[in-house]
Amino acid sequence: MRIKPKLKYVIGGAVGAAFSALAIAGPAFADENADAIASLSESTNLLWVILGAILVIFMQAGFALVETGFTQKKNAAHVMSTNFAIFGLGFVGFLFVGFPLAFGGFSYAGYFGLDTPMNAEPLIGSGNWAFLWKGWDHLGSSASPALLAFFLYMVAFMDTVATIPTGSMAERWKWKSFVIWGLFCGAIYYPIFAAWTWGGGWLGKTWDTMGLGVGYVDFAGSGVVHAVGGAAALAGAIVLGPRIGKFGPDGKARAIPGHNIPMAMLGCFILLFGWFGFNAASTFASSDIQFATVAANTAIAGALGAVIGMYWITFRTGKPDPGMMVNGMLAGLVAITAPCAFVSPWAAALIGSLAAIIAIEAVFFIEKRGIDDPVGAIAVHGVGGTFGVLCVGLFANGVYGNGWNLAFEADGTTPIELKGLLYGGGLGQLGAQALGVLVIWTIIFGIAFGFFKLQNKFTKGGIRLPAEMEIEGADIPEMGVLAYND
Amino acid sequence: MRIKPKLKYVIGGAVGAAFSALAIAGPAFADENADAIASLSESTNLLWVILGAILVIFMQAGFALVETGFTQKKNAAHVMSTNFAIFGLGFVGFLFVGFPLAFGGFSYAGYFGLDTPMNAEPLIGSGNWAFLWKGWDHLGSSASPALLAFFLYMVAFMDTVATIPTGSMAERWKWKSFVIWGLFCGAIYYPIFAAWTWGGGWLGKTWDTMGLGVGYVDFAGSGVVHAVGGAAALAGAIVLGPRIGKFGPDGKARAIPGHNIPMAMLGCFILLFGWFGFNAASTFASSDIQFATVAANTAIAGALGAVIGMYWITFRTGKPDPGMMVNGMLAGLVAITAPCAFVSPWAAALIGSLAAIIAIEAVFFIEKRGIDDPVGAIAVHGVGGTFGVLCVGLFANGVYGNGWNLAFEADGTTPIELKGLLYGGGLGQLGAQALGVLVIWTIIFGIAFGFFKLQNKFTKGGIRLPAEMEIEGADIPEMGVLAYND
Amino acid sequence: MRIKPKLKYVIGGAVGAAFSALAIAGPAFADENADAIASLSESTNLLWVILGAILVIFMQAGFALVETGFTQKKNAAHVMSTNFAIFGLGFVGFLFVGFPLAFGGFSYAGYFGLDTPMNAEPLIGSGNWAFLWKGWDHLGSSASPALLAFFLYMVAFMDTVATIPTGSMAERWKWKSFVIWGLFCGAIYYPIFAAWTWGGGWLGKTWDTMGLGVGYVDFAGSGVVHAVGGAAALAGAIVLGPRIGKFGPDGKARAIPGHNIPMAMLGCFILLFGWFGFNAASTFASSDIQFATVAANTAIAGALGAVIGMYWITFRTGKPDPGMMVNGMLAGLVAITAPCAFVSPWAAALIGSLAAIIAIEAVFFIEKRGIDDPVGAIAVHGVGGTFGVLCVGLFANGVYGNGWNLAFEADGTTPIELKGLLYGGGLGQLGAQALGVLVIWTIIFGIAFGFFKLQNKFTKGGIRLPAEMEIEGADIPEMGVLAYND
Amino acid sequence: MKLITAIIKPFKLDEVKDALKATGVQGITVTEVKGFGRQGGHTETYRGSEYQIDFIPKIKVELVVDDGAVDTVVEAVKAAAVSGKIGDGKIWVTDIDRLVRIRTGEEGADAI
Amino acid sequence: MKLITAIIKPFKLDEVKDALKATGVQGITVTEVKGFGRQGGHTETYRGSEYQIDFIPKIKVELVVDDGAVDTVVEAVKAAAVSGKIGDGKIWVTDIDRLVRIRTGEEGADAI
Amino acid sequence: MKLITAIIKPFKLDEVKDALKATGVQGITVTEVKGFGRQGGHTETYRGSEYQIDFIPKIKVELVVDDGAVDTVVEAVKAAAVSGKIGDGKIWVTDIDRLVRIRTGEEGADAI
Numbered sequence A, B, C: 001m002r003i004k005p006k007l008k009y010v011i012g013g014a015v016g017a018a019f020s021a022l023a024i025a026g027p028a029f030a031d032e033n034a035d036a037i038a039s040l041s042e043s044t045n046l047l048w049v050i051l052g053a054i055l056v057i058f059m060q061a062g063f064a065l066v067e068t069g070f071t072q073k074k075n076a077a078h079v080m081s082t083n084f085a086i087f088g089l090g091f092v093g094f095l096f097v098g099f100p101l102a103f104g105g106f107s108y109a110g111y112f113g114l115d116t117p118m119n120a121e122p123l124i125g126s127g128n129w130a131f132l133w134k135g136w137d138h139l140g141s142s143a144s145p146a147l148l149a150f151f152l153y154m155v156a157f158m159d160t161v162a163t164i165p166t167g168s169m170a171e172r173w174k175w176k177s178f179v180i181w182g183l184f185c186g187a188i189y190y191p192i193f194a195a196w197t198w199g200g201g202w203l204g205k206t207w208d209t210m211g212l213g214v215g216y217v218d219f220a221g222s223g224v225v226h227a228v229g230g231a232a233a234l235a236g237a238i239v240l241g242p243r244i245g246k247f248g249p250d251g252k253a254r255a256i257p258g259h260n261i262p263m264a265m266l267g268c269f270i271l272l273f274g275w276f277g278f279n280a281a282s283t284f285a286s287s288d289i290q291f292a293t294v295a296a297n298t299a300i301a302g303a304l305g306a307v308i309g310m311y312w313i314t315f316r317t318g319k320p321d322p323g324m325m326v327n328g329m330l331a332g333l334v335a336i337t338a339p340c341a342f343v344s345p346w347a348a349a350l351i352g353s354l355a356a357i358i359a360i361e362a363v364f365f366i367e368k369r370g371i372d373d374p375v376g377a378i379a380v381h382g383v384g385g386t387f388g389v390l391c392v393g394l395f396a397n398g399v400y401g402n403g404w405n406l407a408f409e410a411d412g413t414t415p416i417e418l419k420g421l422l423y424g425g426g427l428g429q430l431g432a433q434a435l436g437v438l439v440i441w442t443i444i445f446g447i448a449f450g451f452f453k454l455q456n457k458f459t460k461g462g463i464r465l466p467a468e469m470e471i472e473g474a475d476i477p478e479m480g481v482l483a484y485n486d
Numbered sequence D, E, F: 001m002k003l004i005t006a007i008i009k010p011f012k013l014d015e016v017k018d019a020l021k022a023t024g025v026q027g028i029t030v031t032e033v034k035g036f037g038r039q040g041g042h043t044e045t046y047r048g049s050e051y052q053i054d055f056i057p058k059i060k061v062e063l064v065v066d067d068g069a070v071d072t073v074v075e076a077v078k079a080a081a082v083s084g085k086i087g088d089g090k091i092w093v094t095d096i097d098r099l100v101r102i103r104t105g106e107e108g109a110d111a112i
């Protein structure tokens, strides 16, 4: 039973602590060894964070291919370009505004629910390798490598959120309106829920304030990233309305096959690859070997998602639809993202399987409501992510994560156990998770919806492409070039 | 001269051992340091295994692109989908059945040639970070991170085997028959030879039982993975028969150009990338710095394979056929996979060069026999892998790997040297390797052939697509959607 | 303030040194611990180098996709194949000739400006993990893992140089002429400037010989790799002349849209991914945690390059041209490559932004001169790289890199500070950088130009494809197969 | 028998097909073509240089009909394909000497 | 001179080409087209929704022949293209006023 | 009215289009086709086996002109498309019964 100190994002915590104790006890030369060990441990931990960040950044390519492959040829340059540009747009918003908001928050203490001003005392830290944030220090010469590693990992997560709506809103979204979303997401949208959970905000404290398990737990972001992205994807798809021709005169959904199935499948493989950085590197330390369990659970959920997705869609419509196989694997990956460190492999298999079925059914459900999501982003990220958040409250096995969110029993020393309903944890943890879900689908969804509605109102002609451009394809009028030329 | 203890898959062995000795000797604070060092070493080793596993899993994308690029447009969704689905199908078979079979084997002791029941004593272990397997423990709460890392690495290797036949059998294989292959390969087919070699089985013991070198040696699987996959690829291609139109009325092979050459080349680059995980992470420890030699040898063999392949095909047919450049690089990579840790760079260059020539000639040879392999899987993996296995017996230089398979001289302390024919090792090691090759191409091939034959017999209409579907393309009838839509 | 010992490429330096001091002081058991720490540090450092090498090798796929996507369908197999084959061709040249030339140089001491014969004393080394080079030892049994790791990293950098001209010379370059370039670049062209800078040559010594800052500084190769590659790209494009139809009868450039925009964007994402290996692993040690700063700066420059590139081209031509977004990101990445370890994040943001604008303007400028560069390689790598080299002299902040190139003040103990003009470093460092730039655009460019001119003269029919083949497309006549077949 | 050839805007294909079905037409053959006409092309810039997009994607619909059906069919196509904007396309009618259904060998009106 | 146009199933192209060669035809022009006819389309599901595949890939073969050769050629195409299953396609024959070989400027039968 | 159909080499399209513009032609329709003719195909090897490239990419240009314009147009195409090498292609002329402009419903010469 390993205990995680304080907050999620601590580098070199465990070893560092061991070292501190040691440093006091031993003679001079032993101190030097202990020093070297601590330094080595911390540099290796940092390496893991950087490798994780790189893998997550590469997921952008995966999203781009999945979304472009699942949409029409006439818009391929447009869809691909939104997925390309979002990386930089979200990045810029986060670099200058969002990162301080999410993980500093000293001047927003009241508003965002963060109660420890960053400039007074480190919000997130572990001795000399602390993640500190003081104003815009992460941009100046005194920015430490550790702080920048933390930034890089976090910016990559934010970009995943930003890119999810480019899927559900594809093929009918004006470029210039999209650009504003990118900046907004990086600067404001993503940081809010991130601050409330990973940034030390009130949702992580509900173990104390409301007695809910160890408070809201989301290991790598089924909720913080995927459901939050999925909520924006839903809001955007509603505001834009369905593509011309998506629904017949009878209101029945008509399929508009993606223009390049192998492209989408390649994208899914890239996502699977990057997901190991997303989940396993969220231990934020290679010295926390739980990363291996996380990696295996991630693979198990993705594999089962793909297989059960294939069987489920064959059962539902008669053929192993490639699009749904992709969605099945992705749903498995999305759902395991929150619980990956806390559940047993059998549970990972079950979570992946159920997620695939739930996401496929969600595709049907969403279409039946007249909402057009060309790539299934709402079902996979929104619904799959929501399911994943709840799974922590169901399947957490108490082996890892006890004392998460610095949750201690009244005695102040016994960490509260992180156990789901099935492991005798009762409804507390499930309650914390359900509360997070509720916040996402009310407040966070509301913000996204309000943003798109307002933007739609104040943009001349709205944020949707003129019908002609949609019909002819957005590539020439918006990007100046077709995706494919002879 | 470094000695590897016991079996291939040991994490943290060397450093762990050093530490144990130390732990006894030193005073209290020294113990703590030694403890921290051991822990750090082991966590870093685990990180390397996980990174390796991730890279190997990403190779699925490479296989998918190579195979889809080299086949026809009308089947592109089908070929891509088999390569996509195989990941999950093989995974499920291995998770629930194959992994215990290959690396536990306690109840199969007699049958599979494993003589140490897993539940009695760890078959593979190294102190407190042991890879243990007891029943289905890898699925439960007590599964250790190390065991799961081992599982993840191994499942990725198995999937490589599973995906090889999707190439040779492409464009004429029924989806529902393919699905059963995927499950069978993960559950039964791959585990057999894996158990006999890496799992502690009889082939690794032939140093003792038959006096053959250090017994069968296959660093990362030219034989265990590639030749075994190639054998199934051959069996499947024979049972299915050639594609309609592949052979003219005169019996002469006609080329059916792949539909997307850049796609295949991208796939080959992804395979090269992933191969570093395949080979270099097979040290199973970053503390065993031979991984650097392995990585360099891998690159050298791949590069030489591509260059010599280009020259050879130009010499044979007049032009630097892109397909054969790809096959040349892959053949070099396949062939170096077994000997990569044991040979000098010059030998890696030679092995890569010869492998390319051999694989290209094998393509000609196989086609002349009337066997249709759209992507060259049999030549590259089967023939190239066989050549690679033998190369250990020819080029092993005695620098690394002595005492492999826990092979000791009669005195019980002197490790037997791992030396090939060219380094004065005589015919012993070559004999062990040849025996492995023989087993693959008789027993293992026989199992694959029997499987496909039986399946063909008991499947209504056989495992081959009806001629009409083959002619029209499998995408619509099997997958419900074309690969490329406007 | 961290000091880097001697030359750029030292593995395990810092920790190794700490350890040496310690080893003398402590009692026996402490020695063993210190030994284990040093070994662990060094193996982890090696792991980082290998991971970096793998990432850089994967960049080949990125280049291949960008260049193929930006050129015409009728040449897609040809362009892709040059990018594929260059990996092996350059590799072979470097393995047998270039590596000794660049990093050994004992017999070329006078000519290449290296003054320490390798066989007398290690040129680059750090105790027992030294990078030694003695003749062709890197090919033999005594090649150490560390030497091979160094080779692998370096060969990957060389291949980047080799592949840059395949972009600017695409669609009109004879295969057989291209092949010779590949070998020449690996064997001779790249090693020259590499020897003069990273190999210990005279440009790194100009702090001593000319009093220029700490001498020429190029962390990961804006100059050594990108500008050198860009110079060859320019030379080749001039010698070949523009593609038929590129310039109208009026001399005005006409756009020839690339055949696959999503392909090019995928390539750009792969390049971004690999670039983290290119830059961050150039610390050559994970124990030097500056790699985290480097990674963040790399991402920042790339992101800003993409965003500012998008705005700039929209401002210039009215639409967010996907091709220019790609070029913008790449220019940002190229430009940050030299200064990435030495500048603050705000400067990285500025460098990336300016690089994008400069590269886009350079595209216009180059076309106006009648030079045809189908993919913008000259602008991105040549111009962007040149700008990046100069940025070290402008933005270096003095936090890291002091004493680079073993530059010490007259007292022999105070490291010379690495500070750019903006941080009060005066013109010294800028002078060293400007000198490097001058050498690249005179001597190095001259060598490339001479090479292509001579080759053009002595090749029957010249190195350019016959007009008919260019018009019909090079795929069938040169490669024997179209890129895309039905 | 007559061969009716219509050049239409791509997104009108579904409507034209439905209109033809409604008139009892049982078969048509469709080709992706590119048209150059009054609609004109436009100039785009790519990587900073301009290029001319002269040719606009169109769909060619061909169908063989009995002489008596020509007027109805032409009307149906016209009605379905018209958007009133430049570039709507053309319809032309050619005389056919002979028509054969490959499957049965039927000729003439029976083969339609 | 006559222009013979045949709509055939794609996989029959090789056989038709060989048959035409055998009758002495020296040149043909081939286009990928999509056909809609009695063969009907079919309904598939993609990502759970249905869509109609109305148009089936076909090949259009066009060749200009001398009047005297029309019957032989039509027979040859028919024989080679027939599979007996629905959707085998059509052949139609149109009159040609004039034929020019661009390379030489030859006209009429010489230009075939 | 006449329909002029020309099969030309792909890289000649720009020149042909410009030549036609010069003669006052206002619209053309272009299709990518594959040709088989005297030019012959060639044999390539792919992955060691041979394959026949019988069909060579060509462009089909179709335009409807007034009877009086036929000669000028044919000459213009011929002059622009000729390279003198084998495979330059053909031009043929067919009679058109009727022409309709979809946008306006104009018929005959007005519809060109």
Ligand SMILES: Nc1ncnc2c1ncn2[C@@H]1O[C@H](COP(=O)(O)OP(=O)(O)O)[C@@H](O)[C@H]1O
Binding pocket: D007, D034, D035, D036, D037, D038, D039, D040, D056, D058, D085, D086, D087, D088, D089, D090, F026, F027, F028, F029, F030, F062, F063, F064, F065, F101, F102, F103, F112
């Ligand atoms: N004379 C012609 N011959 C053949 N096709 C023509 C001719 N004129 C126009 N077309 C075709 O009809 C399409 C529409 O014609 P255009 O002149 O642009 O507008 P409109 O149909 O409104 O007259 C063109 O894109 C072209 O494909």
Ligand SMILES: Nc1ncnc2c1ncn2[C@@H]1O[C@H](COP(=O)(O)OP(=O)(O)O)[C@@H](O)[C@H]1O
Binding pocket: D026, D027, D028, D029, D030, D062, D063, D064, D065, D101, D102, D103, D112, E007, E034, E035, E036, E037, E038, E039, E040, E056, E058, E085, E086, E087, E088, E089, E090
């Ligand atoms: N009236 C027609 N005009 C033009 N093309 C037709 C016509 N009828 C059929 N075709 C073409 O012939 C193909 C085959 O026709 P179909 O009615 O499906 O079967 P069959 O050839 O057996 O009668 C169609 O796909 C279409 O391309």
Ligand SMILES: Nc1ncnc2c1ncn2[C@@H]1O[C@H](COP(=O)(O)OP(=O)(O)O)[C@@H](O)[C@H]1O
Binding pocket: E026, E027, E028, E029, E030, E062, E063, E064, E065, E101, E102, E103, E112, F007, F034, F035, F036, F037, F038, F039, F040, F056, F058, F085, F086, F087, F088, F089, F090
């Ligand atoms: N009889 C024909 N009917 C239809 N198209 C033809 C005919 N003969 C040639 N063609 C077309 O014209 C092209 C050029 O013809 P070919 O015989 O190769 O050379 P040339 O034009 O010099 O006579 C062919 O590729 C084909 O598309």
